[in-house]
Amino acid sequence: MRKTRIPICISAMTVLVALISLAFLFPGNARADDRVSIVDLIENMKKYNGEVVTIEGEAIGDIMVRGDYAWITVNDDAYSRKSLEEGGEFVGMSNAGIGVWLPKGDTETIGILGGYKNKGARVSVTGVFNRACHEHGGDTDIHAQRIGLVGKGYRFDHPLAYGQLFAAIALAAACAFLWNVRRNRMKKTVRGE
Amino acid sequence: MILRPTREDWKLIGWGIGRVILAIGLLMLVPLAIALISTEWNTVLNFLVGIFACVTFWLVMENTCYVKRDLSWFHGLIVASLGWLVAMAFGAIPHFLSGHFKSYLDACFDLMSGYTTTGLFLLQDLDHVAHGTNMWRHLLTYAGGQGIIVIALTFLFAGTAGAFKIYASEGKDEQLLPNVIRTARAIWMISLTYLVVGSLFLWFGLMKDGMPVGRGLLHSVWLFMGAWSTGGFAPQSLNLLYYHSLLIEMITMIIFVIGSFNFALHYTVWTGNRREIYRNIETRSFAITALVGTFMLSIGFSKVGLYTSLTEFFRKGFYNLVSGHTTTGNSTVYATSFFKEFGFIALWAITLVMAIGASACSTGGGFKGLRMGIITKSLWGDIKSIVSPESAVVREKIHHVKDVWLDDALVKGAMLIVISYVVIYAVGGLLGTIYGYSPSVAFFDSVSAGSNTGLSAGLTTPLMPALLKVYYIFEMWAGRLEFMSVFALVGMGIAVVRGKRSGRR
Numbered sequence: 001m002r003k004t005r006i007p008i009c010i011s012a013m014t015v016l017v018a019l020i021s022l023a024f025l026f027p028g029n030a031r032a033d034d035r036v037s038i039v040d041l042i043e044n045m046k047k048y049n050g051e052v053v054t055i056e057g058e059a060i061g062d063i064m065v066r067g068d069y070a071w072i073t074v075n076d077d078a079y080s081r082k083s084l085e086e087g088g089e090f091v092g093m094s095n096a097g098i099g100v101w102l103p104k105g106d107t108e109t110i111g112i113l114g115g116y117k118n119k120g121a122r123v124s125v126t127g128v129f130n131r132a133c134h135e136h137g138g139d140t141d142i143h144a145q146r147i148g149l150v151g152k153g154y155r156f157d158h159p160l161a162y163g164q165l166f167a168a169i170a171l172a173a174a175c176a177f178l179w180n181v182r183r184n185r186m187k188k189t190v191r192g193e
Numbered sequence: 194m195i196l197r198p199t200r201e202d203w204k205l206i207g208w209g210i211g212r213v214i215l216a217i218g219l220l221m222l223v224p225l226a227i228a229l230i231s232t233e234w235n236t237v238l239n240f241l242v243g244i245f246a247c248v249t250f251w252l253v254m255e256n257t258c259y260v261k262r263d264l265s266w267f268h269g270l271i272v273a274s275l276g277w278l279v280a281m282a283f284g285a286i287p288h289f290l291s292g293h294f295k296s297y298l299d300a301c302f303d304l305m306s307g308y309t310t311t312g313l314f315l316l317q318d319l320d321h322v323a324h325g326t327n328m329w330r331h332l333l334t335y336a337g338g339q340g341i342i343v344i345a346l347t348f349l350f351a352g353t354a355g356a357f358k359i360y361a362s363e364g365k366d367e368q369l370l371p372n373v374i375r376t377a378r379a380i381w382m383i384s385l386t387y388l389v390v391g392s393l394f395l396w397f398g399l400m401k402d403g404m405p406v407g408r409g410l411l412h413s414v415w416l417f418m419g420a421w422s423t424g425g426f427a428p429q430s431l432n433l434l435y436y437h438s439l440l441i442e443m444i445t446m447i448i449f450v451i452g453s454f455n456f457a458l459h460y461t462v463w464t465g466n467r468r469e470i471y472r473n474i475e476t477r478s479f480a481i482t483a484l485v486g487t488f489m490l491s492i493g494f495s496k497v498g499l500y501t502s503l504t505e506f507f508r509k510g511f512y513n514l515v516s517g518h519t520t521t522g523n524s525t526v527y528a529t530s531f532f533k534e535f536g537f538i539a540l541w542a543i544t545l546v547m548a549i550g551a552s553a554c555s556t557g558g559g560f561k562g563l564r565m566g567i568i569t570k571s572l573w574g575d576i577k578s579i580v581s582p583e584s585a586v587v588r589e590k591i592h593h594v595k596d597v598w599l600d601d602a603l604v605k606g607a608m609l610i611v612i613s614y615v616v617i618y619a620v621g622g623l624l625g626t627i628y629g630y631s632p633s634v635a636f637f638d639s640v641s642a643g644s645n646t647g648l649s650a651g652l653t654t655p656l657m658p659a660l661l662k663v664y665y666i667f668e669m670w671a672g673r674l675e676f677m678s679v680f681a682l683v684g685m686g687i688a689v690v691r692g693k694r695s696g697r698r
Contacts, residue, residue, distance in 0.1 A: 042527050042529055042530075043529065043533075045530075045533070045534065060320045060321075060429075061320065061429055061435065062403075062404055062405065062408060063403070064402055064403030064404055064436070064437070065403040066402065066403055070403065071403070071437050073320075073429070073431065073435060075320060075430075079317070079318040079320070079321060083318055083321040084292055084293055084317065084318045084321060085292075085318075085321050085323075088318070090295045090317055090655075091317070092295070092317070092654065092655045092656040093317065093654055093655065093656070094314075094316070094317055094318065094319050094430045094654075095318060095319060095320045095430040097320065097430060097431055099431070099434065099435070099437055114320065114321065115320070115321060116233065116321055116322060116323045116324065117233075131499070131534070132499050132500055132505060132509070132534075134501065134502065134505070136437060137439055137504045137505055137507075137508040137509070138499075138500050138502075138504070138505035138508055138509040139434065139437055139508075139525075140434070140526070140527060140530070141437070158234070158235050160234065160235070161235045161238055161239075161290075164235065164238035164239055164241075164242055164290055165238055167242045168238055168241040168242050168245060171242060171245030171246055171248075171249055172241075172245050174245070174249050175245055175248045175249055175252060178249060178252035178253060178256060179252060181252075181256050182252055182255050182256055185256065185259075
């Protein structure tokens with residue numbers, strides 16, 4: 001009897017360790033299950049109203065401080081991962097974002113906000129989703145309980161658009177030529193030729 | 194007898210369109226300056242390409258189409274209608290080069306939406322767009338609100354007696370001053386004064402609500418341009434919802450209501466006749482239809498029960514209703530909320546007021562309050578004549594700057610335009626329904642495009658069918674020019690095909 005018990009315990013322990021190891025190996029997949037996309041929130045407002053949800057995306061635009069609190073906007077569309085300015089692909093939609101109401105102190109972790117020249121900080125926000133927030137005049141928003149920095153923002157450069165440069169030079173030359181033609185024609189008109 | 198246009202006619206039209214395109218090129222200097230200040234070098238190149246393309250076109254037209262003749266009504270109508278289409282193609286150059294449009298058609302859609310102060314857009318990834326491109330989006334809606342022909346008249350048509358003909362062809366029949374060039378400049382004086390005052394109010398409001406000084410200044414100018422022109426563009430994808438600010442919503446609402454008034458009314462009030470605001474048929478018509486819309490909205494909201502306080506009713510309901518009525522399109526809710534959160538009655542309340550629209554000779558679109566007033570008064574006159582003795586002569590008048598007696602020609606003209614609007618709304622709605630969209634959504638977006646409003650219930654996206662994009666471009670263009678120039682263009686097509694050669698060369 002003893003001989004058979006030890007291998008079963010060892011097998012069970014091995015399976016358990018393997019499962020725990022798998023969880024550590026693929027942490028993103030485990031967290032992704034808890035996250036909600038902003039499009040999902042907007043399309044199913046009734047379902048999520050008043051629920052604690054977690055979103056993850058790029059902080060864009062501005063931090064607007066109101067007293068001890070502040071508004072930020074978080075986008076989680078495809079462009080929040082790689083914007084068109086960074087060379088991202090067209091996905092056939094504009095941005096998907098939502099306003100997040102959070103304590104002013106929590107905004108200090110954000111740093112760089114997304115825009116034309118910047119990749120904004122990637123943040124994870126956990127908070128209460130409001131379909132029509134009574135505190136904020138019916139706005140659809142999230143009142144943050146916890147905010148975490150997933151990835152720092154950074155500035156990036158745009159490579160010079162040589163195609164546009166060549167086109168501008170060629171068109172400027174055409175303008176100069178046509179302007180000269182017009183001037184000669186007007187001179188002839190004045191002389192009555 | 195229909196006469197076929199001569200070579201001289203074509204040359205005159207080409208010459209006029211060349212001047213309109215030059216005006217577009219000159220306008221691009223403003224976003225070029227903003228791109229330079231913001232050190233957005235690729236955007237600078239985009240606008241240089243756009244400017245040189247416009248100047249090249251103008252010079253080609255100057256060199257090949259110069260004739261010693263003045264514009265007639267026919268030329269004016271064609272220059273206005275074709276000029277808008279050519280201006281769309283040239284104005285779309287910097288947009289397309291910005292890399293935020295999947296196709297040139299999408300860029301043209303946004304241009305026509307801007308010129309016609311509609312506000313629908315197919316630009317992708319708005320939140321990462323350059324300052325220069327954002328300035329162009331808002332400037333073209335601001336300029337389009339005054340009328341791109343007005344811009345050309347202000348600077349480029351001085352001294353031509355035919356100027357009034359193309360001015361009136363752009364859907365503006367009000368002449369504020371005896372000289373049409375001075376009228377065009379008066380329109381600009383009114384708009385620029387409001388631009389300075391309105392932007393300052395918005396700037397202080399934005400700074401109070403936590404925006405940084407520099408970006409606050411840019412946003413205030415852009416928000417003013419979007420609201421005043423009743424275009425409804427905003428620099429961020431969340432539109433007015435981005436700011437979470439009652440103050441900004443109130444200021445923009447005041448701006449777009451004032452912007453939706455007739456320029457003749459503005460001028461009359463500016464020159465001291467303040468009573469005109471209460472007496473004018475358009476302000477009265479607007480007040481009545483806004484009241485009816487608000488009543489419908491409150492019934493709709495009471496059934497849904499989502500917005501429970503007066504502040505919420507004002508910010509989410511009334512704001513969007515007035516934005517729709519003035520054909521602005523600034524919005525404080527998500528596009529899908531109109532369909533999914535507002536309920537059937539509130540959605541159709543906004544659709545109805547969008548269809549009616551703002552004032553004639555303003556930056557707004559739709560049937561226009563003046564026509565609603567004329568038709569209602571005419572109906573009232575008919576009812577009175579039925580109940581009056583047979584020998585009685587019943588005549589109705591309206592007050593629009595001065596008293597105007599209604600006659601059959603006036604009523605017939607108003608009816609023709611209103612019916613034309615109904616037809617383009619209906620065709621767009623049916624087309625959307627055929628493509629599989631919900632009828633409420635399809636009609637909402639079709640009315641929004643035809644009335645130059647810009648609110649969307651979710652149909653207008655870069656993924657919508659190309660045919661619908663083309664149809665919406667047509668709706669925006671025809672609605673903004675109030676059909677007369679479009680009829681003229683159709684007439685020209687008939688003259689080219691079936692007209693007889695005239696004797697003159």
